[in-house]
Amino acid sequence: MTISEFFAMGGYGAYIWPAYGLTLAALIINALVPIYWHRRLLREFRQSHQRQQQLQRKNHDV
Amino acid sequence: MFGIFYRWSSPAYFYHQSARWIPWLWLLTAVLIISGLVGGLVLAPMDAQQKDVYRIIYVHVPSAWLSMLIYSFMAGAAAVGLIWRIKLAEVMARVSAPLGASFTALALVTGSLWGVRTWGTWWVWDGRLTSELALLFLYLGFIALQSAIEDRRRAARAGAVLALVGVVNIPIIHYSVVWWNTLHQPATVTKLGAPSIAVSMLIPLLLMSLGFMSYFAAAVLMRARCEILERERNRHWVLDLVKVHDNK
Secondary structure (H helix, E strand, O other), rough: OHHHHHHHHHHHHHHHHHHHHHEEEEEEEEHHHHHHHHHHHHHHHHHHHHHHHHHHHHHHOO | OHHHHHHHOOOHHHHHHHHHHHHOOOOOOOHHHHHHHHHHHHHHEEEOOHHHHHHHHHHHHHHHHHOOOHHHHHHHHHHHHHHHHHHHHHHHHHHHHHHHHHHHHHHHHHHHHHHHHOOOOOOOOOOHHHHHHHHHHHHHHHHHHHOOOOHHHHHHHHHHHHHHHOOOOOHHHHHHHOOOOHHHHHHHOOOOOOOOHHHHHHHHHHHHHHHHHHHHHHHHHHHHHHHHHOOOOOOHHHHHHHHHHHHH
């Protein structure tokens, strides 16, 4: 079997590859969502933590 | 035994422990899916009737199985959350829904691509297709309900009721091909007795299905960890997480 035969899939490539492509895309997107979600949360926590520390320092100076 | 259960249901304990499992689950997912793809697209023989188009089965059937499996998991978790008020169970139910909806949509779309070539139509109001579409709407309804109610604990209770009512649809999907034998082909793998599919075609299908299950386990744990942080953002252990980061 040559590479082009493999991609042609016996003439059904136009149906098979979109099915596999969409599946792959959905799996990748669903794996990336929690990665960015986690990053965003840690960034938010860090920012609010820093704000609190600045506030404490300011109160201390006064 | 009960001690282990109690510890695992603690959000902080779960958050830390699950981080150790996730990389292994991704590795397992990759091994299973890659070997399933090689087996299904390269090694498995062509189908005598359907020729090569049948190869859509290796993404269609695992997606469809997962769509039902995830729903059962979601409804089970929602029931545990409703009865015993276990936070982790509520979290699991909530974060399963988008994954379940994705697999349901995939089952419908890949089935449509398969159907248009073998049946000559994208869609028919056949029992299997219609009940699978109902499953998608159940997931979307659950997700909409979760985002409509601000208080996460109240949202979990409302969602649990919806999820449990919707469980009725799961046996309907399974038996739809028997009850309304219109267009969708009947079960070949899960039917009683021996599956009527060649072993060289069956093995990649099982590998892909296990791969999808392992994928779900990894993805749902990752989402659950985020959802736990959302809920516990003002707790000490979450604040400690940030302090540890600062010291690095």
